[in-house]
Amino acid sequence: MSSTDSQSKPAGPSQDFWQARFTSGQTPWDRGGVHPQLLAWLQAGMFTSDLQVLIPGCGRGHELKALGQAGIAAHGLDYAPAAVALARAQLADLPGTVELADVLNWQSNNPVDRVYEQTCLCALHPDHWLRYADQLHAWLKPGGLLLALFMQARRDSAAEGFVEGPPYHGDIQAMRALFPASRWNWPAPPYPSTAHGQGWAELAVVLQRR
Numbered sequence: 603m604s605s606t607d608s609q610s611k612p613a614g615p616s617q618d619f620w621q622a623r624f625t626s627g628q629t630p631w632d633r634g635g636v637h638p639q640l641l642a643w644l645q646a647g648m649f650t651s652d653l654q655v656l657i658p659g660c661g662r663g664h665e666l667k668a669l670g671q672a673g674i675a676a677h678g679l680d681y682a683p684a685a686v687a688l689a690r691a692q693l694a695d696l697p698g699t700v701e702l703a704d705v706l707n708w709q710s711n712n713p714v715d716r717v718y719e720q721t722c723l724c725a726l727h728p729d730h731w732l733r734y735a736d737q738l739h740a741w742l743k744p745g746g747l748l749l750a751l752f753m754q755a756r757r758d759s760a761a762e763g764f765v766e767g768p769p770y771h772g773d774i775q776a777m778r779a780l781f782p783a784s785r786w787n788w789p790a791p792p793y794p795s796t797a798h799g800q801g802w803a804e805l806a807v808v809l810q811r812r
Contacts, residue, residue, distance in 0.1 A: 614727025615768060617681050617704075624661075624684035631769060631799070632661065636668040637720055639796055639806045643749055648808070649674050653715040656741060658705045659722025663689025670696030676718070679703040706733050713743040720804075724753035724769035728776075735780045742811040748786070751796070751804040752777050774805065785812050 623629055649655060651673045660666055660678030666689055669676045675697035680686050681704055689700040701708075705722060717738055726734055738748055752772035759766055778788070787810040794806040 613729040615725065620680075620682035620725075621684050624682050624688060629661070631721065633664070636664045637751065637796070637804075639751060639794065639804070640665050640668060640718065640720075640749075642794075643808075644668070644672060648747065648749060649676075649716060651675075654712070655716045655718065656710070656714045657718045657720075658708075659720070659725055660689050660700060661685050661721055663692035663700065665718060665720070666698045666700065667692045667696060670698040673697060675699070677701065677714075679705055679708060681705070705737060706730055708737070710741050713746065714741055715743060715746050717742055717746070717748050719748055719750040721753075721769075723750070724755065724767065724772055726770070727767070728765060728770055731780055739785055739811060744811055746811045748781075748809040748811065750777075750807050750809060752807060753798070753802060753804055754795075755798075755800070755802040769802070772805075777807070781809055786810065787812060 643649060649669060649672070655669065655674060655676035657665055657676050657678045660680050662685065663678060666676050666678045670693055678689050678698065678700040680689065680700065680702065683702055686700050686702045693700065719738065723731065723734060742748060752774065753769045754772065755767070755769045756771045757766045760771065789808060795803045796806065797803050
């Protein structure tokens with residue numbers, strides 16, 4: 603491959619990469635069920651049936667199912683056809699929808715009230731984060747909430763400047779720069795942390811769109 607080809611190749615995993623993982627069942631990041639933080643937010647009344655909810659990178663659809671069981675028709679997006687099929691099977695006849703889409707290009711007809719961000723940001727190469735952050739801001743109504751789980755997956759190689767993933771490490775200082783106070787209202791720390799596999803964790807942060 604020439605240097606020009608290398609530079610023109612999009613950074614990070616391709617659609618084929620994700621399709622192969624879901625087709626083969628090699629999805630070690632999958633908890634096998636709904637994230638406990640979503641259940642906590644649901645119990646706290648952060649999701650209600652009168653709100654429009656979007657879940658980018660919905661994967662197998664565990665959270666779509668949990669919301670559907672609560673009577674909330676969330677809309678899921680995923681890049682991989684196999685993931686879309688699995689999420690639709692999870693939903694079955696429950697309220698909710700799933701769409702095959704590239705989150706970096708997808709546009710909403712109407713701004714939504716809530717975006718649940720769990721596995722999409724950490725699946726995208728950091729080269730795409732600014733674009734994705736713009737998308738999140740555009741999708742939400744003013745005053746809408748981004749319910750985010752920022753993956754804490756720092757590798758030792760980061761000390762030498764390497765960027766490894768997925769999942770990509772969501773350093774909280776990087777998240778503050780990505781979601782600046784000029785566009786988002788930040789709550790005060792500390793933020794709840796949920797353990798994940800491989801010694802990683804996820805920080806739960808609720809941002810309000812300005």
